[in-house]
Amino acid sequence: MKKYLLPSIKLTIVLTVVLAGLYPLALAGLAKFAPGNGDGVKVTLNGKVVGYANVGQKFTEDKYFWGRPSAVDYNAAGSAGSNKGPSNPDYLKVVQGRIDTFLVHNPTVKKHEIPAELVTASGSGLDPHISPKAAEIQIARIAKVRGIEESELKNLVIQYTEKPLLGFMGPEKINVLKLNVALDQLK
Template sequence: MKNHIGPAIRLTLVLLVILSVLYPLVIAGVGRFAPGGGKGETVTVNGKVVGYALVGQKFTEDRYFNGRPSAVDYNAAGSAGSNKGPSNPDYLKAVQVRIDTFLVHNPGIRKEDIPAELVTASGSGLDPDLSPAAAKIQVARIAKTRGISADRLNQLVDEQIKGPLIGLFGPSAVNVLKLNVALDALK
């Protein structure tokens, strides 16, 4: 028994140093090479931080592109989905309200043409991106509200599309905050 206690204690101490000291330091060092230096990628306008690129923002005005709905009202401290399944009556009611609201603000769009991501919340409740199709379906509303041509808005959306990671992983996406900042910069 004594032969096993010594090595077990030494192994525990070695793993404690590796996993609670060395590993976090390595991860923090790697984070320094990420956008924002590991502190998050901020979006600034005229020297003022207007949001974080990796956290969804709430845009409800007709003059802006709307992002994906949030089950936690875009509260980054409480990131979560709704945990309600597709057959839950409360969930179905919430989705129907979102569909009805979208149709009121985007006349001329048919219900079946609305991308699902515009009426269903993401798993985290903080998804900052939309598909290009979800952004482009909102162009007519914004063009009318801002008096900008739909062609120019479609071009703006195209300029904001980021492709899959290294061209292979994930779908193309548009960051809603960056798109709305670029929209405000249009003259």
């Protein structure tokens, strides 16, 4: 028994030091080289922090681009999905409610044109991005409410479209918070 117990204790101590001490410190050190220095990318408007670019924000006013719905009401402390499958009646009711709300606020849009990310929550419930198509489909509503030319909004969407990582990894995406801050700065 001694033959196995002492090496097990030594291995436990070594792994505890490496995995609970050195590894987290190394990650924290590497994070200091990331955008935001490991503290998240703060988005400011008129010198005031209005949110973080890596966490979804709730926008429901017609004058803003809407982001992806959140199963946790954008509460970063409780990040989670709905855990309901695509055939769950409660889930289908929630999605249908989101579709109905979107169509009321965007009367020029047909149901089949709505991108899925505008009516379904992400796995984390905090997705800060939408696709360019999800932004473009909202342009008519925002242009009407704000009295801005649609072409100006289209240019803004193009300007804030982030290309895939290394040009091929992942889809094009738009950070909704950054886009809405830029929208507020137009006029």
